[in-house]
Every structure is written in structure tokens, then in C-alpha cells.
Amino acid sequence: MKWNWGKGVVVGMLAFMSFIMYLVITMSTDKNYSHDLVTEEYYAKEIAYQEEIDAETNTNNLKEKITGKRTEKGWEIIFPAELDPEKIKGTVFLYRPSNKKLDFSLPLDLTSSNLLIPGNRMLDGRWNITIDWDYEKTQYLYKKQIVY
Incomplete structure (x- = not known):
């Protein structure tokens, strides 16, 4: 051949x-x-996106901004002094992009304007913090990427 x-x-x-x-x-x-997709219910979240935009706008319109810093005990989030901590109700969600098994949420029930996220729940690296709360019937939303 x-x-x-x-x-x-x-x-x-x-x-x-x-x-x-x-x-x-x-x-x-x-x-x-x-x-995996970032969220399981992508389309349901897309429909509620305008409400998120309004809540983030409410957060940005506050006189003082929410701040966060790393301390010896964990990650400390400081809410504006203009808000009464007793009236803030909501949740804090921590999302770990590299491993969804490390994601967790905490109830937001404050007695002072500071919230401490325990360091034993957080590994070093990047986290996305989402704080969704209600204050005097107004929705607020805070999103931040941090490196712990």
C-alpha cells in the first residue's frame, strides 16, 4: 500500500x-x-435584584459608613453611631469563594454598635461579607470583600 x-x-x-x-x-x-454556580437559585435571585439595589442605596445614604477590621478575636464590624443597635435585626452571611462548605451565616442581634465574627470560624483568605438588616422598617444591605 x-x-x-x-x-x-x-x-x-x-x-x-x-x-x-x-x-x-x-x-x-x-x-x-x-x-458549581455561585448560587443555586440564580433566577430567583435575579428577580429580587432591584430590592437589593434599593437596600444598598439606603446603606450608602447613611451619614457614617460601616467599617470592618481584623482583631485578635476575629473580624469586627462597626455599625454607624446614628443607628440604634437594639433596633437592628437581620443576618450576616459569610461566603468563601474557594470552598462553599466554609460558608456560614449569623443572626444579627446587637446590643452595641460592634459585631464580632469569631476568628475560629474564619480561615485566612478571601471572604465576601453580606449583611442584610432591617432598621425601622427600612431594608439595608452591605456587601464587602475582605481578606482575613
Whole structure:
């Protein structure tokens, strides 16, 4: 059997198609290449997005801003002095982008204007903090990326 350029083109195309099929099958079946969405209920969150925008606008309109800092005991969040801490009710959600098993939430029930998130619940690295609270029937939302 004689080898010519036509056979070489056909063999090259078959090799290329085999390689592409191998990649497609590997990427679709291997668990190492499986990535989750950031949120499970993406479409439900999209519908409520305008409410989030309004709550963030309310937070940005406060005279003082919410601040946070790392302390020996954990991450301390300081609420504005203009707000009565007893009237603030809500939740604090900490999201770890690298591992969703580390995500957790805390109830927001303050007696002073400071909230301490215990350091034993947080590993070093990047966290997204979301504080969703209600103050005198007005919704507020604070989002911040921190490095602990």
C-alpha cells in the first residue's frame, strides 16, 4: 500500500477529530472539571435584584459608613453611631469563594454598635461579607470583600 498526501490528510483529520472527541468526553464526565454556580437559585435571585439595589442605596445614604477590621478575636464590624443597635435585626452571611462548605451565616442581634465574627470560624483568605438588616422598617444591605 502506497502512502500519499491524500491519505495523510485523512489520517490527520481523523486524529484531530479523535483528540477533540476525547477532550469533550473528558471535560463532561470528569468530576475535576465540574464547577458549581455561585448560587443555586440564580433566577430567583435575579428577580429580587432591584430590592437589593434599593437596600444598598439606603446603606450608602447613611451619614457614617460601616467599617470592618481584623482583631485578635476575629473580624469586627462597626455599625454607624446614628443607628440604634437594639433596633437592628437581620443576618450576616459569610461566603468563601474557594470552598462553599466554609460558608456560614449569623443572626444579627446587637446590643452595641460592634459585631464580632469569631476568628475560629474564619480561615485566612478571601471572604465576601453580606449583611442584610432591617432598621425601622427600612431594608439595608452591605456587601464587602475582605481578606482575613
